[in-house]
Amino acid sequence: MWKIIxxxxxxxxxxxxxxxxxxxxxxxxxxxxxxxxxxxxxxDPAAIEAMRERLGLNDPWHIQYWxxxxxxxxxxxxxxxxxxxxxxxxxxxxxxxxxWLSLATLILTYLIAIPLGILSGRFNDTWGxxxxxxxxxxxxxxxxxxxxxxxxxxxxxYFSWFPTGGSVSxxxxxxxxxxxxDKIYHLLLPALSIALITTVGTVQYLRxxxxxxxxxxxxLTARAKGASESRVYNRHILRNSLLPIAAFFGYELTGLxxxxxxxxxxxxxxxxxxxxxxxxxxxxxTVVTAIVLLYGIATIIGxxxxxxxxxxxxxxxxxx
Amino acid sequence: MTKRKTAKTMxxxxxxxxxxxxxxxxSGNNEAAEPSATTAATDAAATTAPTTAPASEDGLYNxxxxxxxxxxxxxxxxxxxxxxxxxxxxxFEGTLNFNFYSGNPDSKVLEWFDEGLxxxxxxxxxxxxxxxxxxxxxxxxxxxxxxxxxxxxxDGKPVTAxxxxxxxxxxxxxxxxxxxxGSDFTNIEGMEAYHDGTAKTISGIKVLxxxxxxxxxxxxxxxxxxxxxxxxxxAKHIFGAMDVAKISASPEVRQKPIGFGPFKVESIVPGESxxxxxxxxxxxxxxxxxxxxxxxxxxxxxxxELKAGNIDLVDSFPIDQFPDNSGLSNVEYxxxxxRAYTYVGFKLGKWDAAKSxxxxxxxxxxxxxxxxxxxxxxxxxxxxxxxxxxxxxxNATTLIPPSHPEFHDDSNPGMPYDPEAAKKxxxxxxxxxxxxxxxxxxxxxxTINFISMTGSDIAEPLAQxxxxxxxxxxxxVTLEMVEFNTFYDRVGSNGEDDPSxxxxxxAWTVGIDVDPxxxxxxxAIYNFPRYANEESDxxxxxxxxxxxxxxxxxxxxxxxxxxxxVEEIPVFPTLYRAALVPVNNRVLNYAIGDGTGIYxxxxxxxxxxxxxxx
Numbered sequence: 001m002w003k004i005i006x007x008x009x010x011x012x013x014x015x016x017x018x019x020x021x022x023x024x025x026x027x028x029x030x031x032x033x034x035x036x037x038x039x040x041x042x043x044d045p046a047a048i049e050a051m052r053e054r055l056g057l058n059d060p061w062h063i064q065y066w067x068x069x070x071x072x073x074x075x076x077x078x079x080x081x082x083x084x085x086x087x088x089x090x091x092x093x094x095x096x097x098x099x100w101l102s103l104a105t106l107i108l109t110y111l112i113a114i115p116l117g118i119l120s121g122r123f124n125d126t127w128g129x130x131x132x133x134x135x136x137x138x139x140x141x142x143x144x145x146x147x148x149x150x151x152x153x154x155x156x157x158y159f160s161w162f163p164t165g166g167s168v169s170x171x172x173x174x175x176x177x178x179x180x181x182d183k184i185y186h187l188l189l190p191a192l193s194i195a196l197i198t199t200v201g202t203v204q205y206l207r208x209x210x211x212x213x214x215x216x217x218x219x220l221t222a223r224a225k226g227a228s229e230s231r232v233y234n235r236h237i238l239r240n241s242l243l244p245i246a247a248f249f250g251y252e253l254t255g256l257x258x259x260x261x262x263x264x265x266x267x268x269x270x271x272x273x274x275x276x277x278x279x280x281x282x283x284x285x286t287v288v289t290a291i292v293l294l295y296g297i298a299t300i301i302g303x304x305x306x307x308x309x310x311x312x313x314x315x316x317x318x319x320x
Numbered sequence: 321m322t323k324r325k326t327a328k329t330m331x332x333x334x335x336x337x338x339x340x341x342x343x344x345x346x347s348g349n350n351e352a353a354e355p356s357a358t359t360a361a362t363d364a365a366a367t368t369a370p371t372t373a374p375a376s377e378d379g380l381y382n383x384x385x386x387x388x389x390x391x392x393x394x395x396x397x398x399x400x401x402x403x404x405x406x407x408x409x410x411x412f413e414g415t416l417n418f419n420f421y422s423g424n425p426d427s428k429v430l431e432w433f434d435e436g437l438x439x440x441x442x443x444x445x446x447x448x449x450x451x452x453x454x455x456x457x458x459x460x461x462x463x464x465x466x467x468x469x470x471x472x473x474x475d476g477k478p479v480t481a482x483x484x485x486x487x488x489x490x491x492x493x494x495x496x497x498x499x500x501x502g503s504d505f506t507n508i509e510g511m512e513a514y515h516d517g518t519a520k521t522i523s524g525i526k527v528l529x530x531x532x533x534x535x536x537x538x539x540x541x542x543x544x545x546x547x548x549x550x551x552x553x554x555a556k557h558i559f560g561a562m563d564v565a566k567i568s569a570s571p572e573v574r575q576k577p578i579g580f581g582p583f584k585v586e587s588i589v590p591g592e593s594x595x596x597x598x599x600x601x602x603x604x605x606x607x608x609x610x611x612x613x614x615x616x617x618x619x620x621x622x623x624x625e626l627k628a629g630n631i632d633l634v635d636s637f638p639i640d641q642f643p644d645n646s647g648l649s650n651v652e653y654x655x656x657x658x659r660a661y662t663y664v665g666f667k668l669g670k671w672d673a674a675k676s677x678x679x680x681x682x683x684x685x686x687x688x689x690x691x692x693x694x695x696x697x698x699x700x701x702x703x704x705x706x707x708x709x710x711x712x713x714x715n716a717t718t719l720i721p722p723s724h725p726e727f728h729d730d731s732n733p734g735m736p737y738d739p740e741a742a743k744k745x746x747x748x749x750x751x752x753x754x755x756x757x758x759x760x761x762x763x764x765x766x767t768i769n770f771i772s773m774t775g776s777d778i779a780e781p782l783a784q785x786x787x788x789x790x791x792x793x794x795x796x797v798t799l800e801m802v803e804f805n806t807f808y809d810r811v812g813s814n815g816e817d818d819p820s821x822x823x824x825x826x827a828w829t830v831g832i833d834v835d836p837x838x839x840x841x842x843x844a845i846y847n848f849p850r851y852a853n854e855e856s857d858x859x860x861x862x863x864x865x866x867x868x869x870x871x872x873x874x875x876x877x878x879x880x881x882x883x884x885x886v887e888e889i890p891v892f893p894t895l896y897r898a899a900l901v902p903v904n905n906r907v908l909n910y911a912i913g914d915g916t917g918i919y920x921x922x923x924x925x926x927x928x929x930x931x932x933x934x
Binding site for chain 1: 420497501568592593614618620621625627630676806813
């Protein structure tokens, strides 16, 4: 077990290295750089050229890459041209917001998925089940950004139940209990928007697993022994059906990254996703490369996590 | 033609709005604004007749029907909180000091709590109504400024001449990391020596006493009076001991910024919102409002926020959303002519990087003025403005937009739309039809490459319209739509012009000073057509000479220059633009534009909450 984890971690190193080269080259391949937008006759073109030189934008790519990666290894991801602050600090600020949003989304996802999945699996082919599967198909078909916009309009503007932007009310004082509540209040609607969409996959998995499991022989045995229907479902079926859900957990984390990028922009929620899109537009390369790298690492860790969980909960597939 | 929304955002964020610069922008939509609305509001303001946008005939609007001053409805409350929407796709950067900021959103945050020492009138000329007054010496080179006695920083310390000098010293310091150091500063005596490190002080700036400063400029020009003076002091008692390179990242800039404006910053959520409270000690008098809450609002939801009354004011409004929302009952739209124009440019040469001058090529494909003239005659920009922009953009005539009413030459008709005349122009110049298209006068085939920016929904249809119009007079024009960065790369923002580009469609935001040398001067890299002409050089030089201090004379000069550009056509302007800003009906004493004499300390509200749309 530990050997596997260590081996996977070792494999991660070349993976991340390769990823970093790809990310860097792709960022460089975008037309323009952070200074392209400075079309301003009041600024001397020579001064802009000097700034390019100072930022090392004129060096060949491998030298730029080397400078970047050698600093990155030491934890210095460079300076954001736009925000005029270290990228690590900038991302640190935004990452907390994204982490809270992801956590809330994850909790909501399972809060929705597990009851729906169980109901749908236990009472399959009833009207209730059809309603739930109907919802999952709509969920599969509906693009996240549309759903998010509709949610924002309906619950944010039409009913005014939720705030319509930002991560916290203006003027809230950090540290107080009301500040925490205010933050939760702000992330509830975006988290719900993502959860409503991402949950459908899990609902379907759970449903199929339950339907599958309840036809297995050992369930028949349990019933034959006289176990009550609720005991059969809660103890025998559910535990076995949750296996793939647990295994899916790591990938779920990865999927959240994609979700938060759009939702953060729609709800103007200042997290990493919003920073990412904004930085691409203004060619703030240091920020873009750093975030892609972080996303990449998160993805790799997510899949590792999935494998580990899977091997813990299901001894059958433990790799030697 | 339209720059993409994102590109726009990016551009704007890099644009130094207050630096009076001429800035490139895509011809895109200015996206920004939010509606606000809540319930309640049964007071006087809510019951007065709703102000709607000027009526439109056939869905068309005219900027002349909009006022730039808000109609007051109801009585001002004592105190109150105003909600301000900063319309932007991205968070504001948070470099909250006029001496350092570089993004437009930051400048919107700054305007509430800090200001320049001089104000200007509607013609953008400095007045003596601001926090400081000025006197000019006989030769027009030496300015003596006197800061008013009651002008104090938010911490109670007086704003001094020393602070003003300090701002110049910091910007002139080689370690300075902001974008301000440029020709405005090198025009100060001794500034370059100070910047190079050969002098310890700036010889042209003298502190006469605590409140008086004297600055001597190398060259006297009327531009000095229209924005070339650096009027933002930097609090020396706070920043004086700091390392210049570290000021912009310091907490005194980012978290607890200081100014001497009508409001003080109470708290900041980085990138999202700012709460201001009134500055009782403001030199024009304590503000009427108790609080202002600034919040970043994405252009996609701004209309909803305005409708709900959650937001009273915005910094800008996406004009393409206006026709659908012109009837909102709870807001009044203010309008002004934008300091910008869209244009079609012709490549007439190259950039000589070694000499840093344009190198016009007499044999350029677009070198024949008859060809350029015909292309202008062939396009109906009046129809473009009506069909694509509901009249909120309209036919442009000269290269000085009507946002500068003093210098824009109304009597110059530009080039009237006349496709028959265009054909005749080409015919007379020897561009004969050969099959479907015309050839060069020497009989070689003529294919013109036209590039335009992607972005808004109408970018491509609009560019296609131009291509078709040119086809109708027999010109074979191929269109390529490119993204903002690529576009300016190829047009030559780095001086490496793409030789395959013959014609392009771009846009400029112009500075408050009319001097066009930054865009059409011989040594301007942003002179993308790479056009130069002795007569034009002479006129532009005269426009900033000492004799141009006489406004009548200066008008005369620029009138001549505008006429010359209509004759020579290195570029032709296509559209002028309107800027609209919705304001909630409860807001009193507000105006957009310059020289209105209405200041933020007078801003008030007539109801506790924003009025919601019916």
